Amino acid sequence: MANRIPRVAVREQDPKVRARNFEEVCYGYNKEEAMLEASRCLHCKNPRCVTACPVSIQIPEFIAKVCEGDIAGAASVIALDSSLPAVCGRVCPQETQCEGSCVLGVKGEPVAIGKLERFVADSMRESAEEAPAAVPPAGAAKVAIVGSGPAGLACASDLAKLGYDVTIFEALHKAGGVLEYGIPEFRLPKEKVLRHEIDQVRRLGVKIETNVIIGKTVTIDSLMDNEGFKAVFIGSGAGLPKFMNIPGENLCGVFSANEFLTRSNLMKAWREDYLTPIRAGKKVCVVGGGNVAMDAARTALRLGAEVHIVYRRTEAELPARREEVHHAVEEGIIFDMLTNPVEVLGDEKGWVRALKCIRMELGEPDESGRRSPVPIPGSEFEIETETVIMALGTSPNPLISKTTAGLEVNRRGGLVADADGATTRPGVFAGGDAVTGAATVILAMGAGRTAARAIDAYLKGLQ
Numbered sequence: 071m072a073n074r075i076p077r078v079a080v081r082e083q084d085p086k087v088r089a090r091n092f093e094e095v096c097y098g099y100n101k102e103e104a105m106l107e108a109s110r111c112l113h114c115k116n117p118r119c120v121t122a123c124p125v126s127i128q129i130p131e132f133i134a135k136v137c138e139g140d141i142a143g144a145a146s147v148i149a150l151d152s153s154l155p156a157v158c159g160r161v162c163p164q165e166t167q168c169e170g171s172c173v174l175g176v177k178g179e180p181v182a183i184g185k186l187e188r189f190v191a192d193s194m195r196e197s198a199e200e201a202p203a204a205v206p207p208a209g210a211a212k213v214a215i216v217g218s219g220p221a222g223l224a225c226a227s228d229l230a231k232l233g234y235d236v237t238i239f240e241a242l243h244k245a246g247g248v249l250e251y252g253i254p255e256f257r258l259p260k261e262k263v264l265r266h267e268i269d270q271v272r273r274l275g276v277k278i279e280t281n282v283i284i285g286k287t288v289t290i291d292s293l294m295d296n297e298g299f300k301a302v303f304i305g306s307g308a309g310l311p312k313f314m315n316i317p318g319e320n321l322c323g324v325f326s327a328n329e330f331l332t333r334s335n336l337m338k339a340w341r342e343d344y345l346t347p348i349r350a351g352k353k354v355c356v357v358g359g360g361n362v363a364m365d366a367a368r369t370a371l372r373l374g375a376e377v378h379i380v381y382r383r384t385e386a387e388l389p390a391r392r393e394e395v396h397h398a399v400e401e402g403i404i405f406d407m408l409t410n411p412v413e414v415l416g417d418e419k420g421w422v423r424a425l426k427c428i429r430m431e432l433g434e435p436d437e438s439g440r441r442s443p444v445p446i447p448g449s450e451f452e453i454e455t456e457t458v459i460m461a462l463g464t465s466p467n468p469l470i471s472k473t474t475a476g477l478e479v480n481r482r483g484g485l486v487a488d489a490d491g492a493t494t495r496p497g498v499f500a501g502g503d504a505v506t507g508a509a510t511v512i513l514a515m516g517a518g519r520t521a522a523r524a525i526d527a528y529l530k531g532l533q
Contacts, residue, residue, distance in 0.1 A: 077179035078107040085400035089371055092255040092341075095397060096160075096185075101139070104189040108137035110174065111181050118171035119183060124516030125158075125224070127151045129168060129183055136186055145194045148187060153227035153271055154220065154515065156195065156263045157249060159188025162512045163361075163391050195266050204275040206235035211529050214239060214299040216284045216470065219247020220511045221305030221502030223271050224518030225525075230274040232526050237299075239282040244336070247307055248503075249511065251332040252362070254369050260335070285473040290498060300532065301497045301525045304485060305518055308464040308503035314357070318414030319460075323349065323422035327358070327366040327461035334369050350375040351456030355425045357411055358461030359383070362508075364394040366459045367403050377403050378453060382410040382430050382443040408432075410443065412450065414458055424452040464508045474498070482507055491521030492528075499525055 081097040082088075088095055099107065111133045119129045128147050135144035148155045164170070164184035172180030213229050215222045218240040226236045244250050245268050249258060258264060272278060284290060284306070293299045311326030313319050330348070338344040350373040356366050359381040367377045379398070381388065384407050388395055399405070406427070413426040429449035432441035465483045476495035478486040484505050491499040501517030503509055 075106065075110050077110070077182055078103050080182070080185055085397075085402075088256065089401040092372055094259055095256050098192060099182075099185055099189045101141070101189075101193070104136055104186055105139060107182050108133045108186060111137070112173055114173055118173070119168040119181075122167045122171035124167065124512045125151050125519055127168075127187070132190065133181065133183070133186060136190060141190055141193045144190045148190060151519075152515070153224055153274075154249075154267050154511075155187050156191035156267055157220070157258060158512055158515070159184050159186075159191055160258055160263070161249075161253060163510055165392055167512065191267075192263075195263075203273045204230070206230070206275045207233050210235040211300045212237070212298050213525060213529075214290075214293045214297075214302045216290070216302065216304045217241075217247055217306040217502075217504070218245035218268070218278060218280075219305060219307050219502065219514065220249060221307075221504070221514035221518040221521075222247065222303065223268065224515035225303045225305060225501070225522045226276045226518075227271050227274055228519050228522035229525060230271075230276050232522070234526075234529070236275070237277045237279060239284055239288075240278060240280045241283045241306075242336070243280050245278050245280060247305075251335045252328070252365070254331065254334065254365050256368070256372070257365065283469070285469040290470065290474045290495075294497060300529055301499065303491070303518070303521050303525060304470060304493070304498065304500040304504050305502045305514070306467065306470055306504045307514075308466045308484075308508045310465045310467045310483070311460065312462045312464060313460050314411060314462065316411060316413055318416055318422075321414050321416040321422050322420050323351070323456055324414055324458045324460070327356070327362045327459050328464060330366050330459050331362070331369060334373075348373070349457060352376060353455045354378070354457040354459060355380050355411075355453055355455045356459045356461055357381075357425075358463075359388040359390055360461060360463070361390045361394055362463075363461035364390045364398050366461050368398055368401060370457070370459065371401055371403060375457070378406050378455070379403055380406045380409050380411060380425065380427060380453070382408065383432065383440065384408060387440045406453065408443065410445065411458075415452065422456055422458055424454050425458055426450060426452050464503070466504045466507065470504075489520075490524035491517060492524055497528065499528075 132144040132147040168183045169180040212235045215238040311328045333348040350370045354370040354375040408430040415424040417423045429446045430443040433444040436442045478494040485500040487500045491501045499521040501521045502514030
């Protein structure tokens with residue numbers, strides 16, 4: 071019976087309407103839709119979906135509760151392993167993780183695990199009474215968390231549940247890291263969703279201090295030597311943008327995707343009553359094919375531009391989530407595939423006027439398994455544009471490693487850490503993008519949880 075029910079579609083804004091607003095694209099399930107979708111789960115004896123989840127949510131158990139209509143019970147199951155369910159339900163790449171491992175997906179559509187997780191989290195946010203906030207036990211060991219992104223929030227949550235006195239230090243004026251400044255409002259509403267989930271972390275007893283730049287305001291050494299922190303977790307992300315190093319990248323009108331999305335999010339460019347210093351122009355080229363490229367392109371579209379995504383491989387190799395690509399196509403983003411920029415062209419005033427590109431063809435697979443793009447000689451052409459946004463990935467900011475003795479970094483600038491998150495400096499742990507370079511929210515959360523267990527073992531070993 072279960073596998074005969076088709077996957078329940080999720081209601082969404084009309085593409086023509088949403089392309090001109092920053093309201094959330096997906097409306098999510100109502101209770102009847104969620105219960106019907108939950109009834110499709112086969113409750114496998116060896117659930118591959120759980121194995122494929124970086125934070126190991128007990129997926130069949132929470133789905134069974136949804137199927138029964140016990141939404142509070144489902145939330146309790148999720149809360150054992152995830153402190154950010156409404157975020158993960160919206161931005162996780164479920165198709166390559168839990169849903170990608172669902173048995174139903176072998177011959178049909180997998181269970182909509184992400185949409186069910188979102189439904190549970192949203193339902194609890196809209197109806198639940200707040201539990202009283204926790205306070206760390208007297209004399210609890212102090213742990214510092216550097217960065218309030220997904221890795222830091224996950225690590226802090228688990229440590230607080232274990233009874234530690236946890237303080238998060240955030241460089242910017244709002245907590246959330248990439249969730250706050252990197253993901254657009256139409257994918258992750260900030261006030262309604264993100265602020266609530268961060269407040270839930272605070273309610274566990276976690277303190278969050280903003281406007282503290284570790285390596286400038288204070289150092290890891292001073293936290294440990296002078297302020298009594300027994301361990302430190304570095305979850306500072308990867309905020310250093312990469313560029314192509316082609317001629318013209320220093321022209322006015324060339325942005326990194328980081329800068330463009332940060333201006334849009336933190337300076338509220340999406341609100342008509344804010345005079346945000348952000349320039350999209352009438353034509354925008356976004357270089358890259360990942361989720362950040364889709365976010366930048368869809369943001370520029372909503373700011374009134376005609377948008378091209380310039381990508382050197384084909385659609386089959388796009389690393390972005392299928393849902394994000396689908397939404398971008400629906401909204402009218404133009405995809406220039408097998409195309410690689412070679413120069414940014416400017417006018418006499420130093421502003422971008424066009425992007426010079428060359429056609430590509432796919433050769434042999436590279437180390438990632440994707441076929442390598444090869445330039446076609448003599449195929450250069452120009453795309454007229456006012457703005458170029460480089461969405462080519464990011465690497466960790468070197469500030470912390472340069473100001474902390476004993477911290478080794480690899481050739482990509484990532485902190486060297488073992489499988490448990492322990493760095494080369496005793497008592498200092500790290501995880502997420504600060505170690506791996508730019509990756510996904512849920513992988514960062516998984517790294518934060520792993521490090522929390524290692525910090526607990528380390529601190530117990532000191533007693």
